[in-house]
Amino acid sequence: MSTRDWYAEGLRFQCQGSGQCCVSHGEYGFVYVTLQDRRNMARERGMATREFTREFCRKEDGVFRLIDGADQACVFLKDRRCSIYKARPTQCRTWPFWPETMSAKAWKKDVATFCPGVGKGRLWTKAEIDEQVAEQKQWEKALTRGR
Numbered sequence: 001m002s003t004r005d006w007y008a009e010g011l012r013f014q015c016q017g018s019g020q021c022c023v024s025h026g027e028y029g030f031v032y033v034t035l036q037d038r039r040n041m042a043r044e045r046g047m048a049t050r051e052f053t054r055e056f057c058r059k060e061d062g063v064f065r066l067i068d069g070a071d072q073a074c075v076f077l078k079d080r081r082c083s084i085y086k087a088r089p090t091q092c093r094t095w096p097f098w099p100e101t102m103s104a105k106a107w108k109k110d111v112a113t114f115c116p117g118v119g120k121g122r123l124w125t126k127a128e129i130d131e132q133v134a135e136q137k138q139w140e141k142a143l144t145r146g147r
């Protein structure tokens, strides 16, 4: 099996609600949000997008991210649960299937070591995983275009 095919048989992953990925760690520190993410979240909270952005986001280097809550956790993490789960941002929805985590090495080092959902629950097929990665790639493009 080539290194590119390391997840050809799919991967088991099911969120265990640990909240671990909602707390800042190193390069995976912030929750970045596109305009579409902000629109979805604002709608969920019954707010105008502009109002939501002003209250919950900060712009750094031309990109919006959610502000931190207590202890470097996401502002929407309450009692180790996402309080905006239905409308959570794309990067939260596609986790852990990101372009930068989908190498055998990064998966082992950056994902499996701290995410208790890895190896649990349902089996994601390679096609499903690739779909998530593709969505995340599109999202990254939108983010860097300032959308």
Ligand code: SF4
Binding pocket: 021, 022, 023, 031, 074, 075, 076, 077, 078, 081, 082, 083, 084, 085, 088, 089, 092
């Ligand atoms: S929006 Fe929800 S899922 Fe995403 S980091 Fe914040 S609490 Fe976690």
